[in-house]
Amino acid sequence: MYLIAEFFRQLVEDYPRWNFIWMYEPVQQEKVLSGIWMTIQLSVACLFFSVIIGIIGAFLQGSRNAIVRMVVQGYIQFFRNTPPYVQLLFFYFALGQFTPTYSPDGWLEVPIISNVGWAIISLSFFAGAFNVEIFRAGIEAVPESTREAASSLGFSRAQTFRYIVFPLAVRVSLPALNNNLVNLVKTTTQAFGIAVPELLYQSVTIWNDYPSALYPTMLLVFVVYIVLVGVLVMSMNGWERQMRIPGYGL
Amino acid sequence: MVSWTEKDPIVSIKDVHKSFGALEVLKGVSLDVMKGEVICIIGPSGSGKSTLIRCINALNDIQGGSIHVRGIDLTDPHLNKLELRKKVGMVFQQYNLFPHKTAIENVMMAPLLVLKEDENEVRARARDLMKKVRLEEKENAYPGELSGGQQQRVAIARSLAMSPDIMLFDEVTAALDPETVKEVLVTIKDLAQDGMTCILVTHEMGFAREIADHIYFTDNGVIVEHGPPETFFTKAKDPRTKDFLSQIL
Numbered sequence A: 001m002y003l004i005a006e007f008f009r010q011l012v013e014d015y016p017r018w019n020f021i022w023m024y025e026p027v028q029q030e031k032v033l034s035g036i037w038m039t040i041q042l043s044v045a046c047l048f049f050s051v052i053i054g055i056i057g058a059f060l061q062g063s064r065n066a067i068v069r070m071v072v073q074g075y076i077q078f079f080r081n082t083p084p085y086v087q088l089l090f091f092y093f094a095l096g097q098f099t100p101t102y103s104p105d106g107w108l109e110v111p112i113i114s115n116v117g118w119a120i121i122s123l124s125f126f127a128g129a130f131n132v133e134i135f136r137a138g139i140e141a142v143p144e145s146t147r148e149a150a151s152s153l154g155f156s157r158a159q160t161f162r163y164i165v166f167p168l169a170v171r172v173s174l175p176a177l178n179n180n181l182v183n184l185v186k187t188t189t190q191a192f193g194i195a196v197p198e199l200l201y202q203s204v205t206i207w208n209d210y211p212s213a214l215y216p217t218m219l220l221v222f223v224v225y226i227v228l229v230g231v232l233v234m235s236m237n238g239w240e241r242q243m244r245i246p247g248y249g250l
Numbered sequence B: 001m002v003s004w005t006e007k008d009p010i011v012s013i014k015d016v017h018k019s020f021g022a023l024e025v026l027k028g029v030s031l032d033v034m035k036g037e038v039i040c041i042i043g044p045s046g047s048g049k050s051t052l053i054r055c056i057n058a059l060n061d062i063q064g065g066s067i068h069v070r071g072i073d074l075t076d077p078h079l080n081k082l083e084l085r086k087k088v089g090m091v092f093q094q095y096n097l098f099p100h101k102t103a104i105e106n107v108m109m110a111p112l113l114v115l116k117e118d119e120n121e122v123r124a125r126a127r128d129l130m131k132k133v134r135l136e137e138k139e140n141a142y143p144g145e146l147s148g149g150q151q152q153r154v155a156i157a158r159s160l161a162m163s164p165d166i167m168l169f170d171e172v173t174a175a176l177d178p179e180t181v182k183e184v185l186v187t188i189k190d191l192a193q194d195g196m197t198c199i200l201v202t203h204e205m206g207f208a209r210e211i212a213d214h215i216y217f218t219d220n221g222v223i224v225e226h227g228p229p230e231t232f233f234t235k236a237k238d239p240r241t242k243d244f245l246s247q248i249l
């Protein structure tokens, strides 16, 4: 460890623009690590909730109630057709004003939803809107005749959805879902706008304090995202392979 | 309602009218089927054969007339479709197997989920059924790995797993090539010989002649002519029936 730190200390002596400060200074290192960790947490939470929103939304879109379908449609239009960054600011600054607060020590007023909470909510709804469309396309790809076969065997509507339509729809949806989730992970950088201490936020504070660390830190941000998205894509592909049905087109 | 006895028709269709929007597809169809009987419905394309057979398990609703299946009134607004579908099995032209489940899982699914039966019992019964349709060695194959004829026999086993009283077959050999048609027909024949009540829509005239107790000829939403096969095929009176038979035979 000591040798590595010494190497980077020497490097900045020889090449002043390449200050890998977080390789030898504990405070900056701590910032980078906590930033990466926050990015991972943010990504995982948003992936999870956006998929849940997608499933529920797609199920509701098949509702017989026209009002329910209209609400879902309105949700999709709003979140798909407006910039995610503006949505985030709106959630945090506009809706954030109306959220109740609590007081841990009798002095401070802390809103029950933090900026991290708002980032998760806003990004999940944003990506969820696309997921609804993705799952809906998958559901529509399941032939009516397959559903009829299930109902003629006595399956209820809910059983048909759960055991037949949904498993088939997921397989059809996976490639498109894959793309959307990759975009979502990258979009988490926008949480920077409401001071969520994720990787980009921490990186900017580092290079503001140490302009000599600009190039190395940007490089770091790229590398971290390449690795994170790479892991996501690999696990999605693995999942896709595992779900492949022998003799079926997917 | 359930005042049905074996002396009554197990399926009783009276003056049924069915429309899709403005298009009237069934224009007053009546027919009775007794328990253990095998009936075949034949007729030109678009004459309403599929529509009629789909009414019998309430996949289609009807706008007029009545249908009773084992005493269950299908026009009852409080119709319990689950009860009906436990009694009526249906096999489709395009097999419609569940592609993400193996052959035996396809057969086991409905008894497990709908009848909530014990898994071991269901598996044993599914194995017997796979044997009955001569596919015991294909239990773990997925539908995509089976030929059309094999898929259709799994579909038959899947319906039989619910122990229905009546089986509906809608042109179940129409999508198959000539060699595999036979294996499916043999399976249906076995069933008929075991006493299953069967209602078939088919274009296989030789087969209809061989197994049917009664043949119905439909054209343009009505039954034009019907009778036991011997008289139907040789002594048809209606010109439309004669015309159809002369084209097909």
Ligand SMILES: Nc1ncnc2c1ncn2[C@@H]1O[C@H](COP(=O)(O)OP(=O)(O)OP(=O)(O)O)[C@@H](O)[C@H]1O
Binding pocket: B020, B023, B025, B043, B044, B045, B046, B047, B048, B049, B050, B051, B052, B171
């Ligand atoms: N779901 C539907 N909506 C609208 N029209 C329909 C529907 N199903 C069937 N029809 C129409 O009803 C008529 C009868 O169709 P049906 O499928 O019962 O004919 P068929 O006798 O089974 O013909 P084939 O031998 O080609 O299978 C056709 O004109 C068809 O276009």
Ligand SMILES: [Mg+2]
Binding pocket: B049, B050, B051, B170, B171
């Ligand atoms: Mg038809």
